Amino acid sequence: MRRLANECVFTADYPTTSSRAIYSYAPELFTPEDYPMGALVRTVTLRLNFEGIANGEVPQLLTSPECPINGFAFATNLNVEIFSSGVIVEDHDEKHVLGYVDDTISAIKRILPMAHNISVGDNMIYPIIGNKLSTALGHLIQQLLGGSTKSSIRYSSYIDDTAKYSGLTFLTHIEYEANGNSKKHMQIIHQNAMSLRELSIDYIGLGPISKIIVDNTGTLITFPRLRCLKLSSTNGTAPSSYPVFEDYIPFPSLSHIDMMRMVE
Structure with missing residues (x-):
């Protein structure tokens, strides 16, 4: 008897001729003839190419009746990975792009109406999208996360443009890969201090981690609601060497703390 698939990974690349859908089905792939089993899928990962969104390709793909994820209406977990091929230029019409972003959001909410545990990962490298399209990307992220019961972002200090996160003040989970002490990256954490439930930071070579609480x-x-704090350091000062965390004063609700030093 075949095991039932409960997770789907769908890549919307650009152009749509290279779009592909990969369905995680352990130990087999989830094939097109298995679409009727979509009601059993609880987790959907959408890998969205931002060029495809900006050019209207992705919303067109998602609104197509043949879109493979149309049958996954009972999925409650949505992971969105935004990536770029590096071909976006500044001559895009911002109004058109914002319209395509809205179309993308509408399509996602239509085909995944029950998704409330939503995570967004930003793999785009500045200055590929430029300042003009950063507004559209910020709108996409805010609309994706708005109204979710668990809203998470994953970002890195390698992503230099943080303006798209300026409107986020309701995040419950943040994963941050820190390559230095960028004030603007820490600001994303600070502005969500009241809502955060879980914070995970991986420091690569540099500290100090006391920047989290100041x-x-x-x-x-x-951080009144933070229950889980995960800190790791690669080739840097071990997080546990900072006694400021011993009394957990900044984290009155903390029930789990994980500090790790990894040496490469």
Whole structure:
């Protein structure tokens, strides 16, 4: 008897001729003839090429009656990975792009109406999209996460453009790969201090991690709802060497703390 698939990974690349759908089906692939089993899928991962969104290709693909994920209406978990092929230029009409973003959001909400545990990963490297399209990308991220009961983002200090995150103040989970102490990257964490339930930071070579609880003015930041704090350091000072975390004063609700030092 075949095991039932409960997870789907769908890649919307650009152009649509190269789009493909990969269905995780352990130990087999989830094939087209298995579409009727879509009601059993609980987790959907959408890998969206931002060029395809900006050019209207992705919303056209998602709104097609033949879109493979149309049958996954009972999925509650949605992971969105936004990536770029590096061909976006500044001559895009911003209004058109915002319209395509809205079309993309509408299509996702239509085909995945029950998704409420939503995570967004940003793999785009600045300055590929430029300042003009950063507004559209920020709109996409905010609309994806808005209204979700668990809203998560994954980002890295290699992503230099943080303006798209400026409107996010309701995140419950953040994963941050830190390559240095960028104030603007820490600001994303600080502005979500009131809502965060879980915070995971991987420091690569640089600290100190005390930056988490102190803002640019030296004011102590409190995370009243944070229950899980995961800190790791690669080729840097071990997180546990900072006694500021021993009493958990900035984290009154903390029930789990995981500190790890990894040496390459």
